[in-house]
Amino acid sequence: MPDDETTLFRQSWTLYDALSEKNYMFHREIYACVAAVLKERHDRGFESLLDLGCGNARFLAPCLLGSPPDRYEGIDLSAAALDEARGYLKGLAQFTLHQADMLEAMEGRQDQVDVIFTGYAVHHLNFEAKQRLFHACARALKPGGLFLMVDVVREEGQSREAYLEGYLGTMRTQWTEVQPAHLDEACAHVAAFDFPETLSDLTQMAKEAGLSQTRLLQRHAQHHVMVFER
Numbered sequence: 001m002p003d004d005e006t007t008l009f010r011q012s013w014t015l016y017d018a019l020s021e022k023n024y025m026f027h028r029e030i031y032a033c034v035a036a037v038l039k040e041r042h043d044r045g046f047e048s049l050l051d052l053g054c055g056n057a058r059f060l061a062p063c064l065l066g067s068p069p070d071r072y073e074g075i076d077l078s079a080a081a082l083d084e085a086r087g088y089l090k091g092l093a094q095f096t097l098h099q100a101d102m103l104e105a106m107e108g109r110q111d112q113v114d115v116i117f118t119g120y121a122v123h124h125l126n127f128e129a130k131q132r133l134f135h136a137c138a139r140a141l142k143p144g145g146l147f148l149m150v151d152v153v154r155e156e157g158q159s160r161e162a163y164l165e166g167y168l169g170t171m172r173t174q175w176t177e178v179q180p181a182h183l184d185e186a187c188a189h190v191a192a193f194d195f196p197e198t199l200s201d202l203t204q205m206a207k208e209a210g211l212s213q214t215r216l217l218q219r220h221a222q223h224h225v226m227v228f229e230r
């Protein structure tokens with residue numbers, strides 16, 4: 001099978017897990033923010049959450065255990081990641097995991113949920129697929145529902161090439177606790193499969209899809225927490 005945006009996660013899930021463990025992508029700060037959003041939502045009543053590109057749900061699981069929805073659904077293409085997710089999510093009363101493409105799953109979906117979450121997954125889609133995903137997510141949210149997105153974002157006016165130069169430079173100089181061969185693998189993945197958008201393009205996509213309110217909750221270098229509300 002040729003390489004694609006999930007090769008790293010199918011073959012070397014443990015590499016991504018090791019990188020997030022070192023907090024190079026600010027998982028700790030970012031998921032503390034996600035936990036606060038979910039807690040606030042939980043206090044107002046929170047039935048269902050859909051997690052697009054859930055991976056092993058290692059960082060979201062503790063947030064969910066603190067503010068449990070009645071139903072959690074995770075979608076990911078990686079069987080290895082989903083196998084691990086079962087362990088991390090076992091404290092939840094109800095969870096369902098689907099091995100599927102998130103865009104296909106969302107475009108075929110009938111049910112509505114309170115919150116759609118996605119962590120570091122949407123930047124793998126191209127511009128048009130992201131636009132379609134926003135439309136599908138807007139349709140799949142109940143009125144007042146939230147689309148909570150953690151992802152890497154380009155600066156306004158910055159080209160993808162300039163973004164990659166900066167991000168790969170940071171990886172090479174600051175991700176110092178990764179073995180050289182693993183760092184090469186991670187850099188090759190980013191160079192081939194990361195297509196981040198600017199915040200204004202994401203805001204525009206959300207608006208066109210009917211998600212009229214966008215808020216930037218946190219940013220740590222290129223890593224952003226955004227919420228789009230229906």
Ligand SMILES: C[S@@+](CC[C@H](N)C(=O)[O-])C[C@H]1O[C@@H](n2cnc3c(N)ncnc32)[C@H](O)[C@@H]1O
Pocket residue numbers: 005006009010016020052053054055056057059075076077078081100101102103118119120121124150
């Ligand atoms: C960087 S990991 C993020 C995992 C976790 N959400 C987090 O925040 O740490 C990205 C995940 O998105 C999944 N993914 C990428 N493209 C996808 C797609 N089109 N449909 C479903 N999952 C996808 C990958 O398999 C991988 O598990």
